[in-house]
Amino acid sequence: MAAPAAKQQGFYDCRDAWARTIEELAENDPRIVAVVNDSVGSSKLGGFQKKFPDRLVNVGIAEQNMVGVGAGLANGGRIPFVSAASCFLTGRALEQVKADIAYAGFNVKLVGQSSGVAYGELGPTHHSIEDFAWLRPLSNIKVVVPADSWETAEAVKWAAAYEGPVYIRLSRMPVPDLVVENRKFQPGKAETVRKGDDVTIIACGTMVHLAVQAAVELEAEGISARVLNMATISPLDEAAISAAASETGAIVTVEEANIHGGLGGAVAEHTSANLPVPIERMGFPGFVPTGSVEWLFDHFGLTATGIARSARKAIGRKRG
């Protein structure tokens, strides 16, 4: 396992919110079951297992079977949360995700743990930076990427109540709670974390708090940056993106994922067809070199300073 990231004051591992919430939901709804591939610990489901030993289905290291079993449990009237490291859940079992979950349309919740480059030094086999590109075309699956503990809990509660397939993408990287007034989790809607007129930074997951820091940095230079938390990658909030393009004229996308086919790709697809504006896509261009999560973020500019730099570049590319 990768060494845990250094603990910072006020930073929380969203898996704790996931584990708390799924236990609470399971207390009140006997239909909720967890399905894992020897991933009890990495999914933080030890507490769930203790409370509901029969309702934790551990199929062992067998992801294709795990996802198929999830579909079958839904056929049998259960609400399965299939939880595993997202690299294996989406990569190893991609055809099961496509045929058994998305195409068949079963009420299954896929929970990808330790996504992005959370496994750092373990390398690209264990990174999950392709999952957005793989799942976005599976149009029946809602792809949700919570940015903090509060949003993780809300997304899990929403997924349990929603009838249909959902992929929730979690990290093990501690993140701070976002400060947004009157917050309400709305699937399929971008959350405006900061208002701004000169450029829009569209981020998801672990990148949102860095985007906020970047906006603070830019503000000191007199640049007004809007920050959108795009917690739902699919379906995309096209209205929010159109508004960002027409009102701010330049966009930066930031994701802990491959820039091809992910959030940046989705935003570029929409704007290029409707309201073309300069876009800077931030993320990973492909397999990444060996390094800790912190080193990888720094190396690829996924820092407040790096995001601010991309924002200036996007503004500089505006016409006239």
Added chain:
Amino acid sequence: MLKNDLVDTIREKALWMRRRAFTMVHDAQLGHPGGDFSAIDIIATLYFGVMRYDPKKPDMPERDRFIMSKGHATGALYTALCAAGYYPEEWLKTYMQPQSKLNGHPNRNYLPGVETNTGPLGHGLPVALGIAIAGQLTGSDYRTFVLTGDGELQEGSNWEAAMSAGNRKLGKFTLIVDRNRLQQGMGTEETNGLDPLDDKFRAFGWDVEVIDGHDVGALVNALSEPPGGRSKPLCIIANTIKGKGVSFMENKASWHHGVPNAEQYNTAMEELV
């Protein structure tokens, strides 16, 4: 119903299914008739001699489930569901036509009675396992049946599910292997041999029965729950003949997805009586 009467009824349904399926394949000039015919006696026995279901309530929680893992054999599945009363015969005439509910591989969102979408091989057994686990969790008494091809067992996902099912002691879970010994190009044993298949499943913790998959009496016996039930999942290896019932199709790999011309169709109809 007396057993002899039941066997006769199932045989009549199977004959109708063969004639109707071959007509669908002929009309569409598409399909997988060889595998339809090896599976039809098994499926007819399930729907007309063994399973509990109500076509007016396809989502009834306590229904027995049948998962057609060899999803390409739609001629067998679609005719069975039609004969069971899930939809009118008119629908069969649309087989594989644009916008038809009868796609080349079954879709549960199009057709009542289809439990899950199959087509890519090796998907049915894991899904069926999940259904059986759900039944075990809720203390329900429904049974779960899944039919796989034999060549299909070359897919590793089946063995993930076989291991898990054996460890869970799922007595209401039955796998039937349509052991026609042919895959699309040639024999299973020439391609990637499966034998000894019975020993493989026993080693994975299953009860195993090997029967003639065209002997309806033997199918009824093997598929019926014994008094007191079972404590392990059951694998029925049903020895079958690809293309069974039509002389020029039997044991010919080319009829995996071969389609008949007018003369072949007429000959087949004369034989299927």
